[in-house]
Amino acid sequence: MSTPSTAPQPQRVLLVTGLLGAGKTTALRTLEDLGWEAIDNFPIRLLDRLLETEPGQTAGAAAGAAGGDTATPLAIGFDTRTRGFDPQTIIERVKALLTRSDLSVTTLFLDCGGAELERRYNETRRRHPMSDDRPAASGIAAERELLSPLRRWADVVISTTDFTTNDLQQAIRQQFAALSPSRTTITVSSFGFSRGTPPLADLVFDMRFLANPHWDEALRPMTGKDAPIGAYIRQDPAYAEAYERILGLLLLLLPRFEAQGKAYVHIAFGCTGGRHRSVFMAEQIAQGLRDAGFSPTLLHRNLASRGANLLEGAQAVQV
Structure with missing residues (x-):
């Protein structure tokens, strides 16, 4: 009698987004340290292609160009600077992905208070991409309004207002280390x-x-x-x-x-x-x-x- 085959585990996918300056880069680097494959500023229009399957493949096999494989969780970062960024379109794409049994998709949104973001921009002397010639506060407010549908949709929201870099790293580890293959x-x-x-x-x-x-x-x-x-x-x-x-x-x-x-x-x-x-x-x-x-x-x-x-x-x- 033949032994029944074990159903493959769904590919774990974490979509990482949020306000610019809230810590997306730190979050992705921490996930990499935990054993995730991380891709930043990935074009949203190519998301379906990245996760598409072919006969004999499981989800995530098409991520070879990014080093992904079926056994490794995949973290995909994007923000308002990403080409083709549109919150409602992203939500619709995520809804479609959630219907697939070969995927386990989670959305992480990184938030931060406006005053703290202003301080970070002043400290680094960087211009907010949406502020044009106005103060950073204007760009932050416009970005927050644009991202509000995604924040409401996200499965996990982490506010980094009072976080140091180490605090954010700890929060990411506590939230996602259980999904990670690596140990010290x-x-x-x-x-x-x-x-x-x-x-x-x-x-x-x-x-x-x-x-x-x-x-x-x-x-x-x-x-x-x-x-x-x-x-x-x-x-x-x-x-x-x-x-x-x-x-x-x-x-x-x-x-x-x-x-x-x-x-x-x-x-x-x-x-x-x-x-x-x-x-x-x-x-x-x-x-x-x-x-x-x-x-x-x-x-x-x-x-x-x-x-x-x-x-x-x-x-x-x-x-």
């Missing part, structure tokens, strides 16, 4: 301080307080990936508490980094030569993060280095 990329690495600290590490933990297997001649040729090294380090009275506290700190911080939209987090563990203690702790923490639902990449910078063993022995004081 986590790297856990080990290194030797003798060869320098990783320049791009976000969090660095110094493991030189732990007992050093280098001073046991039987253990010296091994690495932190070998069981006898792990057993040796676990005997250090400080190890268990240090591990629990470091892992607990990371489990506190990583979801918050992700909520802030941080794309990459590099967690580095160092010891003298990058061969024993740092390698073991990086392995243990990476496994702890996996058990908690994260997917870290594990790297050992100096493990393959021929000089790591010599650098351990070069220390005059046992550390």
Whole structure:
């Protein structure tokens, strides 16, 4: 008996519009960081063509020129400067798109108070496109009146009057992160301080307080990936508490980094030569993060280095 085929998921499409200066560019860039394909100032008359389907295709496949594919949400930005802009025509086009089962269309409208928009225009010394030779307030008022049908129609309205750029980024993440395929990329690495600290590490933990297997001649040729090294380090009275506290700190911080939209987090563990203690702790923490639902990449910078063993022995004081 043949297995019934799974119906394809509808293509997610977000139409992003609003008042000029309200934050459309910031919103689209934030969506890109969340894994969306973003197109700005897209001609509205070509919207149907962008989303049209052919036999054997699903909606969004025609977006190849913009890098779109069926698995990636698509954000399309437009405003009063976009060629062919007419709010009522746009609404009619969106209504037609909403009847299609292969699309899931949402409209986001970015609003902002007139006084704040005037301040932003004065701060950037840019002329409002609809003000001609009049003050910016006149252009803002004319644009607001033109856009009023779209604002009433929009599924989501975000007012950025009291927002900083970071506030708007946070609002976009809170509203649309659940639809996004991407998560923070986590790297856990080990290194030797003798060869320098990783320049791009976000969090660095110094493991030189732990007992050093280098001073046991039987253990010296091994690495932190070998069981006898792990057993040796676990005997250090400080190890268990240090591990629990470091892992607990990371489990506190990583979801918050992700909520802030941080794309990459590099967690580095160092010891003298990058061969024993740092390698073991990086392995243990990476496994702890996996058990908690994260997917870290594990790297050992100096493990393959021929000089790591010599650098351990070069220390005059046992550390």
